[in-house]
Amino acid sequence: QVQLVESGGDVVQPGGSLRLSCAASGFSFITYGMHWVRQAPGKGLEWVTFIPYDGINKYYADSVKGRFTISRDNSKNTLYLQMNSLRREDTAVYYCATGLLEMATIVDHWGQGTLVTVSS
């Protein structure tokens, strides 16, 4: 079955950088668009970014545009999120998730999440 395992979450100082990874298995990764969604402690869900199966047309939330970069390595079945110029408000659990095959804007299977804490 679909398995998504995020890693790379850590405590980082404001202004710092971090790269998250999401290892995918149990499905044909190369055919699915992928999302990152985050959730600040005690808060609701915030969509962050999307990358299609071919990695060409990417989309970002305004809150992370110009600071975060989504990428994928289809040969390694792995999704990435490079986060630069981190701010305290980026503190959250970050989930990677698949889009539905025919409707990629619908977030389907989710990983268990990895915690990013931005603090001095």
Next chain:
Amino acid sequence: DIQMTQSPSTLSASVGDRVTITCRASLSISTWLAWYQQKPGKAPKLLIYKASRLESGVPSRFSGSGSGTQFTLTISSLQPDDFATYYCQQCNSYPLTFGGGTKVEIK
């Protein structure tokens, strides 16, 4: 950006109750709406997509309706496993946006 407004933010109900959660979009999204359930410390789970299509494996007591700007999630007979937080999400256009959530509590 499309704003999504859910109501109520908290709902107290008993096992067996019929529960309805409302979601409103700031502009028309046709039927491009999804509903998710999230339990504490867990990832969200897709329940309904395209406003009314039940995700595989989701109990039939869950149903969704609506189009345009007004949507509802209904649980026909609340079960103990249903106490959780529910989110709507517009899937019409980027940036994707979620509602603020509805926490369903035990009365």
